[in-house]
Amino acid sequence: MSTHQIDISKWDPTRNDYPQLFQRIPCYISVQNHELRIVQTNQLFQQDFGNRVGELCYEVYKGRSSPCPECPVVKTFADGQVHSNEEMVITRDGQEAFVIVYTSPLYNDQGQIVAVMEMSTNITNIKRLQTDLSLMGQTVATMAHSIKNILTGLDGGIYVVNSGLQQGDKTETLKGWEIVQRNVARISSLVKDILYCAKKREHILSIIEPNQVVREVFELFRGTAALEHIELVLDVEPKLGLILFNAEDLHTILSNLVHNAIEACKFDVNRRDHRIVLRSILKGPLAVFEVEDNGPGLPEEWENYLFTGMLSTKGRYGTGLGLLVTRKIVNELGGQITFSSRTPGEGSVFRVTFPIRSASSPQSSPDTEASSVLTQ
Amino acid sequence: MTKKILIIDDEEDVRTYLNSLLTNNGYHTKVADNGEDGFRKLTEFFPDLIILDIIMPNQSGVGFYRKLKKSEVHKDIPVIILSAVTQYKDFFAHDHQSAPRPQEFLEKPFSPQELLKKIATYIK
Numbered sequence: 001m002s003t004h005q006i007d008i009s010k011w012d013p014t015r016n017d018y019p020q021l022f023q024r025i026p027c028y029i030s031v032q033n034h035e036l037r038i039v040q041t042n043q044l045f046q047q048d049f050g051n052r053v054g055e056l057c058y059e060v061y062k063g064r065s066s067p068c069p070e071c072p073v074v075k076t077f078a079d080g081q082v083h084s085n086e087e088m089v090i091t092r093d094g095q096e097a098f099v100i101v102y103t104s105p106l107y108n109d110q111g112q113i114v115a116v117m118e119m120s121t122n123i124t125n126i127k128r129l130q131t132d133l134s135l136m137g138q139t140v141a142t143m144a145h146s147i148k149n150i151l152t153g154l155d156g157g158i159y160v161v162n163s164g165l166q167q168g169d170k171t172e173t174l175k176g177w178e179i180v181q182r183n184v185a186r187i188s189s190l191v192k193d194i195l196y197c198a199k200k201r202e203h204i205l206s207i208i209e210p211n212q213v214v215r216e217v218f219e220l221f222r223g224t225a226a227l228e229h230i231e232l233v234l235d236v237e238p239k240l241g242l243i244l245f246n247a248e249d250l251h252t253i254l255s256n257l258v259h260n261a262i263e264a265c266k267f268d269v270n271r272r273d274h275r276i277v278l279r280s281i282l283k284g285p286l287a288v289f290e291v292e293d294n295g296p297g298l299p300e301e302w303e304n305y306l307f308t309g310m311l312s313t314k315g316r317y318g319t320g321l322g323l324l325v326t327r328k329i330v331n332e333l334g335g336q337i338t339f340s341s342r343t344p345g346e347g348s349v350f351r352v353t354f355p356i357r358s359a360s361s362p363q364s365s366p367d368t369e370a371s372s373v374l375t376q
Numbered sequence: 377m378t379k380k381i382l383i384i385d386d387e388e389d390v391r392t393y394l395n396s397l398l399t400n401n402g403y404h405t406k407v408a409d410n411g412e413d414g415f416r417k418l419t420e421f422f423p424d425l426i427i428l429d430i431i432m433p434n435q436s437g438v439g440f441y442r443k444l445k446k447s448e449v450h451k452d453i454p455v456i457i458l459s460a461v462t463q464y465k466d467f468f469a470h471d472h473q474s475a476p477r478p479q480e481f482l483e484k485p486f487s488p489q490e491l492l493k494k495i496a497t498y499i500k
Contacts, residue, residue, distance in 0.1 A: 152387075152460065153389040157393075163400055179393070
């Protein structure tokens with residue numbers, strides 16, 4: 001029997017077996033001093049973060065160079081109370097983990113707080129389930145929305161066919177029949193979109209040159225944009241070198257956004273000089289990709305519904321699932337997608353942000369800004 | 377005198393459907409494919425009622441409705457919102473100060489009898 005195992009038959013609550021309990025508890029435990037230096041850790045902590053005694057907790061957990069805002073340890077030192085928080089941390093093998101943190105004060109004989117114990121439970125799987133459930137709910141809502149539109153089209157087609165038959169009007173009957181056919185085709189298209197959205201994908205990471213993917217997407221859409229008299233502009237940041245990512249995912253994300261931008265400009269009758277900029281940016285530890293257009297933008301009342309899949313301004317041509325799929329992939333890769341629209345009629349910008357996992361040091365941790373992106 | 381209805385919807389199939397339905401029931405109609413187009417139509421046609429979709433390119437149904445309610449000439453034209461958006465009332469929720477929320481909503485897919493009934497309560 002190892003020293004960390006307790007022989008329950010010999011368990012004596014008066015005996016000092018607490019160090020063993022401390023070691024074996026299935027949570028990350030670290031004890032920190034006033035400087036936020038780790039003075040003691042338990043077995044699970046050492047397994048996932050290494051033996052980091054003497055190091056600063058924010059460096060160990062998050063790779064930060066300064067204490068985290070709203071640090072529960074600092075709060076416990078200040079008021080002696082238990083505090084909790086939900087955090088995203090990076091383990092020694094570069095994996096992101098969501099944890100729920102509880103802190104508790106440790107006193108000396110004089111009743112002074114000399115250290116704070118931080119106990120963290122890994123809730124990454126629960127977080128993933130939450131995200132999956134949320135996306136599933138939105139997908140169902142989107143399907144219902146699309147089906148309602150298709151049903152209206154089918155109702156309309158049937159009505160027009162019947163109307164044409166009753167009036168002996170062949171042209172009217174054919175017009176109705178075309179509506180029916182078109183909406184049956186929409187069902188087929190919707191089913192394909194749903195299957196694409198529902199498919200579970202593995203995001204296998206490899207060393208890629210993101211600007212190469214950006215250029216490929218640019219080349220893919222340049223002809224389509226030109227046909228619609230839209231100027232597609234490429235603006236890549238050369239310093240964005242090699243990163244650890246999934247090229248196919250990045251291609252899908254950017255293609256969806258550029259496709260949407262083209263559609264937005266195509267249906268915008270208010271101007272003729274449409275322009276879409278596909279851009280890559282290096283912002284500290286973040287890789288940022290933007291698709292900016294000068295199309296009609298989105299009214300403010302739509303913003304809450306933007307990534308729900310409810311919105312499609314493409315009439316019978318869109319199912320609204322494109323942005324939902326895009327957000328799903330971005331989320332699964334630990335990134336963030338945001339949208340900003342300028343004055344109505346002045347276009348919009350879709351921005352996708354990812355913490356850079358350096359190709360040369362895949363276990364490197366994102367710093368302050370990256371952490372905040374990852375935790376959202 | 378034949379009553380006039382303006383149909384504003386970005387889906388051509390829905391416009392064709394409504395146009396056929398209303399014409400067969402004795403109404404005179406004009407169609408527009410977004411809010412801006414709808415306002416252009418208002419300059420050539422003064423409808424007794426407007427059937428309005430919410431999500432459309434260029435100008436949404438919400439934008440059109442706001443503008444309509446600010447127009448001294450057109451503000452009293454009754455509007456029926458016809459949309460597949462389940463939370464359609466939310467789109468108008470923050471608008472109560474500048475314009476009263478539309479009173480009539482009908483969710484797609486809709487019953488043609490129900491639509492005709494609603495229309496009849498406003499224009500006889």
